[in-house]
Amino acid sequence: MHFPSIASTPPPPWPVILGGLHRAARPPETMSEPGTAGTGSAADAAPLSQTRQRICAALDAGDAATARQLLAGAVAEFPAIRFVESWLSFWDASAWPDAWLIAAVRRDPPDEPALDALAERHWRNLFARCQLLTLDRDKAADLAQDAWCRILRARHGLRVDGNFPAYLATIATNLWRDRYRAERRAGGMADARLLSLDAAQRTDDGEGSFLGDLLPDLDALAASEQARLKLDIDQALERLAPVLRDVLVARFLGGESCAEIGRRYGRTEQTVSGWVRQGVQEIRAFFQETGRFTPPNPSP
Amino acid sequence: MKTETTVEKMLRWRLEQAGTEAPPAPRASRLLALARPWWELWPERARQLCDRLGRIEMAYGHAMERGGGSRTGYPVPALLLRGDAEIEASARLLYFTARDGELRLRFVLELPPEAAQPPEATWEVTFVEEGATPRFLAVAALSVEREYRIEASLPPALAAGWAGLKVTDRMPFRFILGPAPAKE
Numbered sequence: 001m002h003f004p005s006i007a008s009t010p011p012p013p014w015p016v017i018l019g020g021l022h023r024a025a026r027p028p029e030t031m032s033e034p035g036t037a038g039t040g041s042a043a044d045a046a047p048l049s050q051t052r053q054r055i056c057a058a059l060d061a062g063d064a065a066t067a068r069q070l071l072a073g074a075v076a077e078f079p080a081i082r083f084v085e086s087w088l089s090f091w092d093a094s095a096w097p098d099a100w101l102i103a104a105v106r107r108d109p110p111d112e113p114a115l116d117a118l119a120e121r122h123w124r125n126l127f128a129r130c131q132l133l134t135l136d137r138d139k140a141a142d143l144a145q146d147a148w149c150r151i152l153r154a155r156h157g158l159r160v161d162g163n164f165p166a167y168l169a170t171i172a173t174n175l176w177r178d179r180y181r182a183e184r185r186a187g188g189m190a191d192a193r194l195l196s197l198d199a200a201q202r203t204d205d206g207e208g209s210f211l212g213d214l215l216p217d218l219d220a221l222a223a224s225e226q227a228r229l230k231l232d233i234d235q236a237l238e239r240l241a242p243v244l245r246d247v248l249v250a251r252f253l254g255g256e257s258c259a260e261i262g263r264r265y266g267r268t269e270q271t272v273s274g275w276v277r278q279g280v281q282e283i284r285a286f287f288q289e290t291g292r293f294t295p296p297n298p299s300p
Numbered sequence: 301m302k303t304e305t306t307v308e309k310m311l312r313w314r315l316e317q318a319g320t321e322a323p324p325a326p327r328a329s330r331l332l333a334l335a336r337p338w339w340e341l342w343p344e345r346a347r348q349l350c351d352r353l354g355r356i357e358m359a360y361g362h363a364m365e366r367g368g369g370s371r372t373g374y375p376v377p378a379l380l381l382r383g384d385a386e387i388e389a390s391a392r393l394l395y396f397t398a399r400d401g402e403l404r405l406r407f408v409l410e411l412p413p414e415a416a417q418p419p420e421a422t423w424e425v426t427f428v429e430e431g432a433t434p435r436f437l438a439v440a441a442l443s444v445e446r447e448y449r450i451e452a453s454l455p456p457a458l459a460a461g462w463a464g465l466k467v468t469d470r471m472p473f474r475f476i477l478g479p480a481p482a483k484e
Contacts, residue, residue, distance in 0.1 A: 108455060115328035123325030128318035132311065141323055145334065148326070152335035153437065156401065157453025218313045226317070233314045252308040253315055280307045 048078060055090060062103030064093075064111040093117040099160040106155050119148060122165050129169050132249050133176045135234045147172035169254060173246065180242040236286040244279040251276050339426070339434040349386070350432035353379045353474050356388045373467040375410065380423075381478025387415045391475055394447065398454060398462035403438065405450040409477075419446050426476040427458075435473070 051074045058067035071090050074081060081087040089095040093104075094117040101121075104114035126147065130140035150171050151158070158164075221229060237245050243265075250256045258272040265272065339346035356377040375390035395406040409419070419442055427436040438452035454462065465471065 108457065110328075110332065112328040112332070115331065119328060119331060120325045124319045124322045127322035128315045131318035131321075132315055137321075137323075140318075145326055145331070148331050149335040152331060153337070154453060156455050218310065230314060230317055233310060248307070248311065252311050283307050283310075 048074065048081070052087075059090075059096065059100040060103060062100075062105075062107045062111070064100075064104040064107075064114055094120065098164050102158050102160045102164060105152075106158050106160075108156075110152070110155065115152075118164075122168055125165060126168050126172060129249070129253065130172050130176070132237065132253065133173065133245065135238050143172055143176055146175055150175065166254070173250065173254075177242075177246060232287065232290060236283045239286060240279055240282055244275055244282070247272060247275045248279040248283075337426075337434065337437055346434055347432075349379060349381075349476055350428055350434065352386065352388075353377060353428055353476060354432050356390075356474070374470045376407070376471050376473065376475055378409065378475040378477055380409075380411070380415070381476065382415075385415075387411065389415065391448075391477075393467050393471065396465060396467040396471070398459060398465060401454050401456065401459040403450060403452050403454050403462070405440075406443070407440070407448055407450075408446050409448065423448065423477040424479055425450060427473040428476060429473050434476070440477070 051070055055067045055070045055074075058064070058070060067090070082091075093101065093111075093113040096104075096114070096117065098118070098121075101114045101118040104111035105118060123144065126144045127140055130143040130147075131137065134140045134143055147168055151168065158167075218226070218229070237248075240248070247261055250261050251258065257269075258276065259269040262269045262272040356379065373393045373396070375392050378389045378391045380387040380389050389409055389411045391407040391409055393405065393407050395404065397404045421442050423440045425438050425440045426434050427438070429435045436452075436455060436458055438450045440448040440450045443449045461472070
């Protein structure tokens with residue numbers, strides 16, 4: 001019996017590879033060639049590469065509905081593209097880049113699958129940021145949701161080429177700041193704590209204060225100790241004046257410079273630098289007071 | 301085991317922990333429902349306010365005639381919501397452009413003497429088009445003296461229509477100013 005060598009065996013035709021899914025299934029590399037399309041569909045009117053370009057153009061313009069129509073037409077004619085990696089990202093909005101999602105959300109009405117994907121993608125980080133500002137799970141969820149509402153109300157102005165997560169965080173921080181200012185006006189917070197911030201503190205050792213002599217390796221902590229530490233960090237942050245909390249979060253988690261923070265508050269870079277040092281010092285003092293995470297003596 | 305831990309590192313660790321404990325993201329349908337403008341949430345209240353706003357036009361007709369030849373443009377009838385009070389007023393536009401979908405507008409509120417008080421720092425301004433239809437919401441911030449400034453992106457449907465407007469034109473909108481009767 002003669003067995004042909006593998007090297008000399010021609011590859012099976014595409015309809016076989018695809019399980020005969022479609023009568024006209026062709027290799028993707030031939031689909032984009034002019035004249036290879038069949039007749040009777042939108043995809044027939046133009047080579048597949050042109051359809052692809054039109055889909056991209058529609059998504060760039062935020063017209064997700066048109067993009068889906070074009071895609072459906074292309075797939076009806078060329079089912080093989082379902083399996084082509086370069087086409088996979090079209091199917092699932094969660095695989096779209098932010099720019100496409102934002103463009104689709106900017107439209108009237110906004111594209112819901114795109115909004116779902118955008119909210120899902122950035123929710124976790126936004127919530128975490130809100131949690132550190134509010135120190136309350138429910139308030140953090142409300143704040144994050146309100147930030148989204150604010151963004152949706154002004155969604156026509158969203159920039160597709162901007163840093164969307166940073167923008168989200170800024171909106172949430174601004175909302176939180178407005179709220180604590182309103183609370184302060186209503187007498188809910190001690191003005192003295194805020195007034196004292198005008199004096200820059202220069203008595204400690206700066207932004208990067210080590211807690212190394214106080215805290216063990218955070219990742220090496222047992223679960224119960226991690227839970228305790230979370231509470232302690234929250235307590236330490238809660239003891240800070242809201243301005244200091246905001247400044248520490250903006251500086252260390254938002255990556256803003258003291259000058260940038262200062263512009264927002266109408267204060268000098270030096271003043272903000274003093275606030276950062278004061279915040280660090282107060283957190284450090286809190287952990288020194290509790291002494292809970294003072295590491296044990298080294299083992300013999 | 302012990303490492304040198306900075307406050308930054310500790311905060312980042314806490315942030316990461318908070319992220320892992322985040323509740324599920326709200327669905328788009330919920331976010332969109334929450335973000336609906338006040339006139340969609342309370343259509344009856346919106347209709348009442350727009351009706352009243354429409355009637356102001358008559359009372360300010362004379363002022364509008366005077367305003368037509370001025371450098372600053374026509375006054376825009378405005379209804380101020382201050383607490384429970386509804387105050388009829390007008391806004392004199394000082395500057396208006398709506399290029400590339402970006403609205404830039406400055407105005408001064410002209411209030412009846414009995415309503416004069418220190419100016420509010422911000423107003424939420426609802427643009428009500430001819431036909432008493434609220435179309436657009438933006439925040440106006442006090443800049444100098446009694447002058448308010450709006451910088452906002454326009455919905456595409458308005459951007460095209462307003463692009464050619466000049467400050468000296470009679471504006472196709474009126475204002476409702478105030479904290480919108482929304483849940484926020």
